Amino acid sequence: MDVHEVLEKTVSGLGYELVDVERSPRGRVLRVFIDKPDKPRGVDVEDCALVSNQLSRVLMVENFDYDQLEVSSPGIDRPLKKEADFERFAGSEITVKLRLPVNGQRNFKGVLQGVREGKVRLQIDSGEVVFDLMSVDKARLVPNFDRAKSTDRLV
Incomplete structure (x- = not known):
């Protein structure tokens, strides 16, 4: 599996939506943007921490190489991708x-x-x-x- 498939499977398995994934130019920073459509105020710090902890473990087991993982909300100017x-x-x-x-x-x-x-x-x-x-x-x-x-x- 490629990194996007692993991220999608893990994030959706936790009940969140994978909005977007960005990699820094050298691929050392992996940015993951998540949302939870049924949560009125959107994702918060606790949601990001939960997803970050789970992704860290999964990416380590799957042997994906990166230096830093950032998980956040897509923001109020959310991108529309799908x-x-x-x-x-x-x-x-x-x-x-x-x-x-x-x-x-x-x-x-x-x-x-x-x-x-x-x-x-x-x-x-x-x-x-x-x-x-x-x-x-x-x-x-x-x-x-x-x-x-x-x-x-x-x-």
Whole structure:
């Protein structure tokens, strides 16, 4: 198994979602971002410590070479990576950078309408734009501090 498979299996086995994995340029630092969708305030320090301890043991047993492991929340500007992310956060404001331009534009900001059959729908000021999920280079939630105050939830 590769490191991503081991991380996914371990994190999901603990009841968390693996959001993203980053490696430093020389591969010595392994950053793991986790979430717990059913937890209203998102992951906290105790969640990160639990996952970090378990991952440390598993990575040692599996003989993966790294110097430092960092486990954290994806933050209030959470990246959207998987199709399930685009479904889960429908109705949220997001920013998107595409690999190739649509109508001469690569960067968009708008309200995510969802994804269907691999096509992402985004409501922007000038109307709706539709693009292939596979053409997304980066997508992130736009923090909404007004909503965070009213619902006591950051994401």
